[in-house]
Amino acid sequence: MPAQPSGRADLLVHHADVLLTCAPGLPDLGRIPDGAVAFSEGEVVYAGPSSHAPSADEVIDATGLVALPGLVDPHTHAVFAGSRSDEFSRRLTGVSYTDILEAGGGILSTVRHTRAADRDTLAASARARLDGLLRRGVTTVEVKSGYGLDVPTELRMLEAAWECRDTVQVVPTFLGAHTIPADFRHRRDAYVRQIIEEQLPAVVEADLAVACDVYCDRGAFTVDEAVAILTAARDLGLGLRVHAEQVAHTGIAAAAAALGATSADHLEQIDDAGIVAMAQHGTVAVLLPGAQLYLRDPAPPVAALRDAGVPLALGTDLNPGSSPVHDPWTIMTLACVLQGFTVDEAILGFTRNAGRALGRPDLGWLGTDSAADLILVAPPPGEPAAVPSLVQHMGGSRVVAVVRDGIRVV
Numbered sequence: 001m002p003a004q005p006s007g008r009a010d011l012l013v014h015h016a017d018v019l020l021t022c023a024p025g026l027p028d029l030g031r032i033p034d035g036a037v038a039f040s041e042g043e044v045v046y047a048g049p050s051s052h053a054p055s056a057d058e059v060i061d062a063t064g065l066v067a068l069p070g071l072v073d074p075h076t077h078a079v080f081a082g083s084r085s086d087e088f089s090r091r092l093t094g095v096s097y098t099d100i101l102e103a104g105g106g107i108l109s110t111v112r113h114t115r116a117a118d119r120d121t122l123a124a125s126a127r128a129r130l131d132g133l134l135r136r137g138v139t140t141v142e143v144k145s146g147y148g149l150d151v152p153t154e155l156r157m158l159e160a161a162w163e164c165r166d167t168v169q170v171v172p173t174f175l176g177a178h179t180i181p182a183d184f185r186h187r188r189d190a191y192v193r194q195i196i197e198e199q200l201p202a203v204v205e206a207d208l209a210v211a212c213d214v215y216c217d218r219g220a221f222t223v224d225e226a227v228a229i230l231t232a233a234r235d236l237g238l239g240l241r242v243h244a245e246q247v248a249h250t251g252i253a254a255a256a257a258a259l260g261a262t263s264a265d266h267l268e269q270i271d272d273a274g275i276v277a278m279a280q281h282g283t284v285a286v287l288l289p290g291a292q293l294y295l296r297d298p299a300p301p302v303a304a305l306r307d308a309g310v311p312l313a314l315g316t317d318l319n320p321g322s323s324p325v326h327d328p329w330t331i332m333t334l335a336c337v338l339q340g341f342t343v344d345e346a347i348l349g350f351t352r353n354a355g356r357a358l359g360r361p362d363l364g365w366l367g368t369d370s371a372a373d374l375i376l377v378a379p380p381p382g383e384p385a386a387v388p389s390l391v392q393h394m395g396g397s398r399v400v401a402v403v404r405d406g407i408r409v410v
Helices: 087-092 097-102 106-114 119-135 151-166 188-206 223-235 252-257 271-283 287-296 301-309 329-337 343-349 352-357 389-390
Strands: 009-020 031-040 043-049 058-059 068-069 071-073 138-144 169-177 211-215 241-245 262-268 284-287 313-314 372-379 398-404
Touching: 009 043, 009 372, 009 398, 043 119, 068 343, 071 352, 087 097, 087 287, 087 301, 106 151, 119 151, 119 223, 119 398, 151 169, 151 188, 169 188, 169 223, 188 223, 211 223, 223 241, 223 252, 241 252, 252 262, 271 301, 284 352, 301 313, 313 329, 313 343, 313 352, 329 343, 329 389, 343 389
Parallel strands: 009 058, 009 068, 071 138, 138 169, 169 211, 211 241, 241 262, 262 284, 284 313
Antiparallel strands: 009 031, 031 043, 068 372, 372 398
């Protein structure tokens, strides 16, 4: 049922050609023709037909537009320093991402630049990236650390992420287990101990992250190492996420699901056992077609995940190397074209299911008890204000208004 009005509202968005509430339990993305959403004191007080909407102090006419929840990006590496454009050129000649990483490039290149940057520099560049996402309709962004790989830089990255909360809602994730740093290359066990005994406690004591992520793959962390780190993080009260089954199958998706991970991300190489485990434990699949495109990876088994009942989310994976993608709408198009998503699945992938991936059931939908975030999107020129048009035309949709916490910010 639509959220019902209660007195005069602070802000009313009405006469949207189509309102997508994306509310749980509703079919067809909760579509409402000639829809309206009203906000009061930072909360949604009405979502339904414009004919029954309350009056408000501020009114936005959404005629000709599609209204939907603020987008949620559940996987980014938006805090970093340095450029890896040279590696892009090398990969075009056939050098693999893993080969570059194992030769000291890739993530390790960004680590060197990020360790040399101060917090203000990191925060300024991250804020510019997050402002770009906001203007494309993203109101909540998960931001990982992981380009420090030591205590001071990991803390500095997370502090820089927190400083960007004036731009979007930031969900900070600790990723000290991104790769083995160069100075620990022959002392893997020592670095895993440092993460568990030094980095994790420091992050928790400073209250800088809500979750811990681990990159488990060839050239990164083994399953045993990842499970040890995730278990320690869970014991310290952090939520769990994992980079899983991207380059090679490891079994980490099943192991992380059993540990209570809210998401397993990438999944190009996941097997049937991993899919079953994710379905059993309610772990969300966060799929990242930007990385698939840039790295020329195979597509993840979307049909098998769908058939098993695994929730499907999408992320930009915004980072300096393997997915330098700044536009969620492009990711939605790629998900449909490269991975077999339906249009509705792509919308849910950046709204309600993305919120679930972050352990935030209030995000990505509109109604009573939801976050008070909404965007208005204009279709490409000559196209109707209809959901397929927004996703079909890569880069053609235009976000014309963003409401965050019940206040218009764009």
